Amino acid sequence: xxxxxxxxxxxxxxxxxxxxxxxxxxDNEVAVEAVTDDARIQERLRRxxxxxxxxxxxxxxxxxxVALLSGTVEDEAERAWVVELVGNTQGVVAVSNRVxxxxxxLWDLSPAFAELRGMWERFVGSLPRLIAxxxxxxxxxxxxxxxxxxxxxxxxxxxxxxxxQTVIMKFxxxxxxxxxxxxxLRIAGLTQIAMTIVGGTGVLGIVLGFAFRDIxxxxxxxxLISLQRPFRIGDTIEVEGHTGxxxxxxxxxxxxxxxxxxxxxxxxxxxxxxxxxxxxxxPFVRQDFVVGIGYDAGVTHAQEVVMxxxxxxxxxxxxxxxxxxxxxxxxxxxxxRVYFWVDGSQHSKFKVRSALIRMTLRxxxxxxxxxxxxxxxxxxxxxxxxxxxxxxxxxxPPAPEPEAPVLEEDDKRDEDRHDEATxxxxxxxxxxxxxNEQARRSxxxxxxxxxxxx
Numbered sequence: 001x002x003x004x005x006x007x008x009x010x011x012x013x014x015x016x017x018x019x020x021x022x023x024x025x026x027d028n029e030v031a032v033e034a035v036t037d038d039a040r041i042q043e044r045l046r047r048x049x050x051x052x053x054x055x056x057x058x059x060x061x062x063x064x065x066v067a068l069l070s071g072t073v074e075d076e077a078e079r080a081w082v083v084e085l086v087g088n089t090q091g092v093v094a095v096s097n098r099v100x101x102x103x104x105x106l107w108d109l110s111p112a113f114a115e116l117r118g119m120w121e122r123f124v125g126s127l128p129r130l131i132a133x134x135x136x137x138x139x140x141x142x143x144x145x146x147x148x149x150x151x152x153x154x155x156x157x158x159x160x161x162x163x164x165q166t167v168i169m170k171f172x173x174x175x176x177x178x179x180x181x182x183x184x185l186r187i188a189g190l191t192q193i194a195m196t197i198v199g200g201t202g203v204l205g206i207v208l209g210f211a212f213r214d215i216x217x218x219x220x221x222x223x224l225i226s227l228q229r230p231f232r233i234g235d236t237i238e239v240e241g242h243t244g245x246x247x248x249x250x251x252x253x254x255x256x257x258x259x260x261x262x263x264x265x266x267x268x269x270x271x272x273x274x275x276x277x278x279x280x281x282x283p284f285v286r287q288d289f290v291v292g293i294g295y296d297a298g299v300t301h302a303q304e305v306v307m308x309x310x311x312x313x314x315x316x317x318x319x320x321x322x323x324x325x326x327x328x329x330x331x332x333x334x335x336x337r338v339y340f341w342v343d344g345s346q347h348s349k350f351k352v353r354s355a356l357i358r359m360t361l362r363x364x365x366x367x368x369x370x371x372x373x374x375x376x377x378x379x380x381x382x383x384x385x386x387x388x389x390x391x392x393x394x395x396x397p398p399a400p401e402p403e404a405p406v407l408e409e410d411d412k413r414d415e416d417r418h419d420e421a422t423x424x425x426x427x428x429x430x431x432x433x434x435x436n437e438q439a440r441r442s443x444x445x446x447x448x449x450x451x452x453x454x
Contacts, residue, residue: 038062041091048085054078058099060086065093072102126189133188140180148173167223214269221272222251235280236344236432239271243279245432247439257439283345284317287353291360292333294370299326299334302369309359310340315352315428317341332372344430351428 042062049055055078058071067086073079079099087095152165152172226249231237235246237256242264244256254271256264279285293302303324310322320341327337340356342349364371 038064038091041065041067041089045086045089049082055082057102058082062092065091066096067092067094068096068098070098072100074102076101130188133184133186136187137180137184140176140183144173144176144180147176151176218253218267218269219251221268222249224272225249225254225268230276231278231281234432234436235278237279238277239266240274242266245436245439247436261438279344283343284320284341285344285349286320286339286341287349288337288339289353289357290327290335290337291357291364292330292335292371293364294332294372295334297334297369299336301367302336302364305363305367305369306336306338306360309356309363310338313352313356313359315342315347316356317343345432346430347428348430355428 039062042060045060045062045067049058049060055071055073058069058073061068061070067089069082069086073082079097079101082099083095083097086092148169152169155168231246233246233248236243237246239254239256242256242258244258244264247255247257247263249255249268251268253265253267256266258264291306293299306324307322310316310324311318316322317340322338322340325337325339326334328335338356338360340352342352361371
C-alpha cells in the first residue's frame with residue numbers, strides 16, 4: 001500500500017495539486033515504511049557508475065525517487081545500460097532520460113593509438129615465448145643437415161643415382177625445417193598466423209607452379225633419366241635430329257658433341273619426351289650401298305664377286321651375314337643393294353662403307369663385269385649445225401685420242417681392290433675416341449654435376 005501512496009504523491013507533485021483526500025490521514029493511523037532517502041540512492045548509483053570508469057561525463061540527480069539523467073555517452077548501448085541500471089535500483093520510481101550521444105569527430109585517431117598500444121603490450125607479454133621459440137628453431141637448423149642425412153640414409157642406399165640420393169636428402173631436410181618452423185610457431189603462440197601463412201602459401205604455390213612449370217618438368221625428367229638411364233656417357237645418340245656423343249648429363253640438360261666438334265645442349269625434358277635413337281646400345285650397325293651392273297653381265301657372278309669382297313674385309317661382321325640383293329631394274333643397269341654389318345664401337349661405319357665401295361668397284365672391273373652409266377637424253381635447243389662438203393673436199397678425220405697408259409702389275413687399281421683401308425680412309429676406327437679427346441680439351445658449356453657419373 002505504501003508504493004501506491006508514493007505514486008499518487010509523485011503524480012500530485014507533478015500536476016501541482018494537493019494530495020487527494022483519500023490519501024489524507026484519517027482518524028485511524030496507518031503504519032507506512034519509511035521512503036528510501038534520495039541522497040543514499042544517488043550516492044549508491046554514483047559509486048556504481050564510477051566503478052565502470054566509462055561514465056565520467058554523466059550527471060545523476062535523484063529527487064523524490066525520480067532519477068534525472070543528463071550528460072553524454074559514447075554509444076547507444078551505454079545509454080541503454082545506464083537507464084536499465086537506474087530503473088532497476090530500489091527506491092527509484094521513475095527515470096528521466098536526457099542522456100545524449102557524443103559526437104564522433106571525422107578524424108579520430110584515438111582508436112588507432114589504442115590498438116597500437118594494445119599490440120605493443122601483447123608483444124611485450126609474448127617476448128618470453130618468442131625467445132624460447134627462436135632458441136628451438138636455432139637448434140633445429142643447427143642439426144638439420146645431420147638429422148636429414150641420418151633419416152635419408154636407409155632410403156638413399158636403395159638407389160645408385162647420386163642425383164636421386166641428393167634429392168631424397170634435400171626432401172628430408174625440408175621436412176626437418178618445416179618441423180622446426182612448426183615448433184617455433186607453437187611455442188611462440190602464433191598457430192593462427194601459421195595457418196594464415198599456409199593458406200596464403202597455397203595460393204602462392206599455385207602461381208609459382210605455373211610460373212616454374214618448365215623448370216619443375218625439367219628437374220623431374222632429370223630424375224627419370226638418372227633412374228632409367230636410356231644412355232650412358234660416351235654413347236652416340238640422336239635426339240630431335242641432333243646426333244652426337246653424350247658428354248655429360250646435368251640436372252638442367254644433356255650435353256652432346258656432334259661429329260663436327262660442336263657442343264649441343266638439349267633440355268632433359270625434351271630428351272625424355274622425344275624419340276631417342278641410341279647407336280651404341282647395340283654396337284652392331286648395318287650399312288648399305290648400291291652398285292649398278294650392265295644387263296649383259298651375269299648377275300649371279302657379280303653377286304659372288306661382291307660377297308667375296310665383303311667376306312674378305314676384316315671390319316665386316318660374319319654374323320649377321322652380309323647380303324647382296326637385286327634391288328631394281330633401272331634404265332641401263334641392274335642395281336644391286338649391298339648390306340653389311342659393322343661393330344660401331346670399334347670401326348667407323350662411314351670409313352668401312354667407303355673402303356667397301358672402292359674395293360667392290362675394282363673387283364667388278366677385274367672380273368669384266370660392266371658397269372654402264374645411266375642412259376641420258378641430250379637436247380640441242382639451237383639445233384645441230386650441218387655443213388655440206390664442197391666438190392672434191394675430203395672429210396678430215398678426228399684428232400687421235402691420247403693413248404691410255406700401260407697398266408703394270410702393281411697398278412693402283414690392284415691397290416684399290418686389296419687394300420682394306422687407304423691413307424685417306426684412315427684406320428677405319430670409330431671417331432668417338434677422337435671426339436671424347438676433343439671434349440676433354442675443350443670447355444664444357446655446362447658446369448653442373450654429371451648425374452650419370454658412376
